[in-house]
Amino acid sequence: MKKVKIAQYSLTCCEGCTVTLLNVLASNPTVFNRIEIVSSRILGYPEPVEADMAFIDGSVITNHDLELLKTIREKTKVIVALGSCACFGGINALREVMKFNEAIKIVYGYSPNVPHMEDVEPISSIIKVDYYLPGCPPPRSELEQFITCLLLGKIYRLPERPVCFECRAQGIPCLLDEGIPCLGPITRGGCEAACPRINMPCWGCRGPIDELRPDVYLEAVKDHKLNLVEVFNKVKIFMYKTKARTILGELK
Amino acid sequence: MKKVIEIPVLARVEGHGSLLVEVNVKDKQVNRVEFRINEGARMFEAMLIGRKAEEVPMIASRICGICGPVHAICAARSLEEAMGVKVPDNINTVREIIAELNVVESHLLHVLVLSLPDFLGYNSILELPSDLKSKVFEALRTRELIGKCLDLLCGERVHPKNIIPGGFSKLPTKSDLMNLTSKLEKEAKKIRELIELIGDKMIIEFNRSSHYVALHDGKSYPITYGDLMLDSLLQIPHYAFKKYFSEIVVPYSTSKKSLIYGMESYMVGALARVNTNLKFLDPEAKELIEKLGVKTPTTNPYLIPLAQLIESLHLIKNITRLVDEARLTPHRIQYKPRHGMGSYIVEAPRGILYHHYVVDSEGKVLYADIITPTAQNMADVEDSIKTIIFHEIQREKNMDRLKRLCENIVRCYDPCISCSVHLIIT
Numbered sequence: 075m076k077k078v079k080i081a082q083y084s085l086t087c088c089e090g091c092t093v094t095l096l097n098v099l100a101s102n103p104t105v106f107n108r109i110e111i112v113s114s115r116i117l118g119y120p121e122p123v124e125a126d127m128a129f130i131d132g133s134v135i136t137n138h139d140l141e142l143l144k145t146i147r148e149k150t151k152v153i154v155a156l157g158s159c160a161c162f163g164g165i166n167a168l169r170e171v172m173k174f175n176e177a178i179k180i181v182y183g184y185s186p187n188v189p190h191m192e193d194v195e196p197i198s199s200i201i202k203v204d205y206y207l208p209g210c211p212p213p214r215s216e217l218e219q220f221i222t223c224l225l226l227g228k229i230y231r232l233p234e235r236p237v238c239f240e241c242r243a244q245g246i247p248c249l250l251d252e253g254i255p256c257l258g259p260i261t262r263g264g265c266e267a268a269c270p271r272i273n274m275p276c277w278g279c280r281g282p283i284d285e286l287r288p289d290v291y292l293e294a295v296k297d298h299k300l301n302l303v304e305v306f307n308k309v310k311i312f313m314y315k316t317k318a319r320t321i322l323g324e325l326k
Numbered sequence: 327m328k329k330v331i332e333i334p335v336l337a338r339v340e341g342h343g344s345l346l347v348e349v350n351v352k353d354k355q356v357n358r359v360e361f362r363i364n365e366g367a368r369m370f371e372a373m374l375i376g377r378k379a380e381e382v383p384m385i386a387s388r389i390c391g392i393c394g395p396v397h398a399i400c401a402a403r404s405l406e407e408a409m410g411v412k413v414p415d416n417i418n419t420v421r422e423i424i425a426e427l428n429v430v431e432s433h434l435l436h437v438l439v440l441s442l443p444d445f446l447g448y449n450s451i452l453e454l455p456s457d458l459k460s461k462v463f464e465a466l467r468t469r470e471l472i473g474k475c476l477d478l479l480c481g482e483r484v485h486p487k488n489i490i491p492g493g494f495s496k497l498p499t500k501s502d503l504m505n506l507t508s509k510l511e512k513e514a515k516k517i518r519e520l521i522e523l524i525g526d527k528m529i530i531e532f533n534r535s536s537h538y539v540a541l542h543d544g545k546s547y548p549i550t551y552g553d554l555m556l557d558s559l560l561q562i563p564h565y566a567f568k569k570y571f572s573e574i575v576v577p578y579s580t581s582k583k584s585l586i587y588g589m590e591s592y593m594v595g596a597l598a599r600v601n602t603n604l605k606f607l608d609p610e611a612k613e614l615i616e617k618l619g620v621k622t623p624t625t626n627p628y629l630i631p632l633a634q635l636i637e638s639l640h641l642i643k644n645i646t647r648l649v650d651e652a653r654l655t656p657h658r659i660q661y662k663p664r665h666g667m668g669s670y671i672v673e674a675p676r677g678i679l680y681h682h683y684v685v686d687s688e689g690k691v692l693y694a695d696i697i698t699p700t701a702q703n704m705a706d707v708e709d710s711i712k713t714i715i716f717h718e719i720q721r722e723k724n725m726d727r728l729k730r731l732c733e734n735i736v737r738c739y740d741p742c743i744s745c746s747v748h749l750i751i752t
Contacts, residue, residue, distance in 0.1 A: 086366035090391025118450030135366030
């Protein structure tokens with residue numbers, strides 16, 4: 075059987091998604107035997123080459139990221155944005171709270187020789203992306219499902235339910251009721267409510283759901299007498315560059 | 327005649343780095359060595375300003391995908407210092423367990439996937455001969471088990487979810503934890519066999535004495551407690567870190583370089599820890615060092631990956647001991663935020679990690695400063711390359727070999743480039 079050629083690239087990020095991907099591949103021998111890793115800096119093959127599928131994590135911050143991304147698109151059939159930074163900017167986009175050129179002057183006193191872009195961009199604003207796997211990092215079970223679909227030649231679809239749905243399904247008490255600002259109602263599920271399960275609010279790391287109802291969420295926030303500014307600050311952490319922040323910002 | 331060795335993209339390291347070495351072949355001198363960090367500036371310190379204390383460990387862990395849990399623990403503890411919060415000892419013991427698990431997880435990834443191919447003369451772990459490859463994959467399964475322990479203890483192994491100032495939002499039950507960690511004992515044996523199999527192949531003779539800095543408490547092998555020890559001579563409390571170690575900016579990199587008194591390079595990480603706390607290593611680990619014929623304390627940077635394996639063996643045995651004694655309740659204390667400043671140091675996999683915060687009366691961050699091990703090792707990497715290349719060009723002119731040596735030594739230091747890139751707002 076012909077092996078599927080897989081490439082893995084990292085732009086500017088923490089590379090936690092890469093580590094998660096490699097963990098999944100290394101602990102599933104049946105999957106591992108059916109793929110061939112043709113490019114991966116961390117495995118010793120830094121050059122971009124022709125591949126059936128490329129997993130890209132990180133966002134576009136330097137000019138080098140931009141050039142690399144264009145080369146990757148030319149050489150790859152299917153592009154997968156791995157993790158929130160690649161999908162919609164994620165936590166990297168939080169940098170935009172400050173003007174880059176001003177900050178760099180305060181910090182370094184001069185510009186470093188690594189040319190930076192003005193803004194932080196997710197990869198979809200530069201090239202066409204075929205699949206999105208959001209999350210910080212994406213849930214392992216989702217990665218496993220995705221790769222299985224890939225090997226079977228099927229299309230993978232992201233779940234379109236909010237995190238709230240998964241909390242209810244598991245009988246986890248609602249954190250909004252306890253007066254804790256939680257982003258579960260507007261965040262895409264599929265993580266089995268990993269944070270509320272251990273008593274932490276949802277931070278929105280998987281980005282907004284497709285059918286976002288900000289007005290309903292804001293009403294719930296008001297009903298529970300939560301601090302609106304605090305909620306909005308929380309939205310900024312992972313969803314700075316998404317419609318969730320812009321719409322909520324306008325409504326606020 | 328000038329010759330330039332350039333490695334535009336360093337493979338098998340975490341993050342984007344490159345290397346430039348300029349040698350004068352005629353006079354047999356090394357003109358300059360530049361270890362360049364090309365990762366984009368991510369400005370975590372700027373992101374943290376204005377954030378509430380309980381959000382900080384969660385954001386700080388996103389600095390790195392390999393040592394996330396250690397970043398979160400260091401952030402939580404320095405915020406506790408800043409707000410004058412004292413947590414019960416059992417919480418700090420659980421943090422120590424998490425940090426040790428994280429160190430072993432990172433070491434196994436670095437040694438097996440990133441560094442080992444250099445010592446055996448291969449490009450990648452995927453090209454190893456099949457019998458050795460199966461052994462390496464066996465050891466990666468040990469790493470998977472460590473990862474599962476982390477998943478259970480802190481929600482997620484890459485970026486922990488439950489670490490906050492004051493303790494943990496939730497912890498598993500002791501019996502669930504024991505079920506998992508009881509399997510670790512067998513894994514210690516596997517690591518031992520691995521060291522016996524590949525240990526002697528990971529020794530390249532070379533000496534360059536540097537300064538070695540690690541945590542030390544005179545009783546044990548600490549990861550999240552104790553004072554700094556410089557060359558086993560000078561004890562430095564964590565709040566005095568900035569007095570002894572200062573950072574300089576270099577034009578060719580987005581990372582800063584740390585130097586002792588702004589002058590001398592120093593080494594942090596597994597080798598510095600083994601050198602400093604040799605006495606407190608597990609007897610089995612010590613015995614292995616002797617068997618391999620390594621003189622301790624050692625001044626050979628090529629031995630860092632071997633030190634990481636030795637340390638992994640020690641830590642796995644220590645983790646099972648700690649888990650036996652650990653109490654998982656209470657898992658959290660309530661505190662009242664107050665205005666203050668505080669710092670803390672823990673041993674990340676690659677060496678000492680320093681977090682410093684100033685918070686206002688509501689516990690919101692006013693100022694943040696993070697100094698990572700890779701930024702501290704930068705100067706030492708460059709000095710080591712300088713020495714190695716200087717010795718080599720006295721008799722060798724094969725540029726390819728010199729290039730391979732450079733790459734090998736950089737990878738030995740296990741640079742974590744994502745970590746090193748952050749800006750300091752003053």
